[in-house]
Amino acid sequence: MAIIKNGFIRGRVGNVVYKVVDGKSVVTSLPRRNKENFEPQEQHGKFALAIKISSRFYRQLKEFNLNLVSSDLYNKLTSFFVTRHSSFMIDEKTFEWKKIGESSDLPMTKKIRPRHMLGSDPTMTIEDGTCSIFIPHFELRFFSSNHYRMPQGVVSMQNAVAIFHYDFESESAVPIYHWESERYNLGLYDRSSSFVLTPPLVDNAGKLLEDGLLLAVFNIRTYAHHESMAYLNNKNFNPSVIMGVWARE
Numbered sequence: 001m002a003i004i005k006n007g008f009i010r011g012r013v014g015n016v017v018y019k020v021v022d023g024k025s026v027v028t029s030l031p032r033r034n035k036e037n038f039e040p041q042e043q044h045g046k047f048a049l050a051i052k053i054s055s056r057f058y059r060q061l062k063e064f065n066l067n068l069v070s071s072d073l074y075n076k077l078t079s080f081f082v083t084r085h086s087s088f089m090i091d092e093k094t095f096e097w098k099k100i101g102e103s104s105d106l107p108m109t110k111k112i113r114p115r116h117m118l119g120s121d122p123t124m125t126i127e128d129g130t131c132s133i134f135i136p137h138f139e140l141r142f143f144s145s146n147h148y149r150m151p152q153g154v155v156s157m158q159n160a161v162a163i164f165h166y167d168f169e170s171e172s173a174v175p176i177y178h179w180e181s182e183r184y185n186l187g188l189y190d191r192s193s194s195f196v197l198t199p200p201l202v203d204n205a206g207k208l209l210e211d212g213l214l215l216a217v218f219n220i221r222t223y224a225h226h227e228s229m230a231y232l233n234n235k236n237f238n239p240s241v242i243m244g245v246w247a248r249e
Helices: 040-066 073-082
Strands: 002-003 008-015 017-020 026-028 098-100 123-127 129-137 156-167 171-178 196-197 210-221 238-248
Touching: 040 073, 040 156, 040 171, 040 210, 123 238, 129 156
Parallel strands: none
Antiparallel strands: 002 008, 008 017, 017 026, 098 238, 123 129, 129 196, 156 171, 156 210, 210 238
């Protein structure tokens, strides 16, 4: 809509725009968006999908990590899946699980990681359809309780692993694998064993997973007694790591 003010026309009429520049009337064409560079629907779709995936994974991660996760984990998850959209939304069929993110991309906690207690973080690989997880053994020489503020009264510890699968069709993320080690003593001469796990990549019905996203996570849990059911982990001490994210379409 155009208006006439002080003898000048200002505004839009059809595909032209009337302006007043230096006291003179100027008529210009209506600016057009560059369709090649402007893709609001595509960008919105990427963000909406990232939010959906993040919210599903976040619920599972929060529960697995004893409700002690970094305050910005959800935002980091969303950013992660937005920037890697092209890595898991591809047109052609792939036959291998491809890793699309490292553990450093998605920190579960800000202060302490399993490598501070194990010498290195646990790792997971998928090759030729076979999944393998390696967990180093705990040695007291790797760890300084004063520096990392281990909860008082810790007698034993336990390793825990979970793998979650996101299905694009059902838009859900569910645990497909959960493992907990036996508890091992925290003592100068007591060392835990290293572990090599080979979890099957199947759904809860035993069917081989052929697409979707996989997210693997590891956590060390501390106890005041060998038979205790209550964790001593807290916001300052909850050694956890996301071992990675894998995609297959």
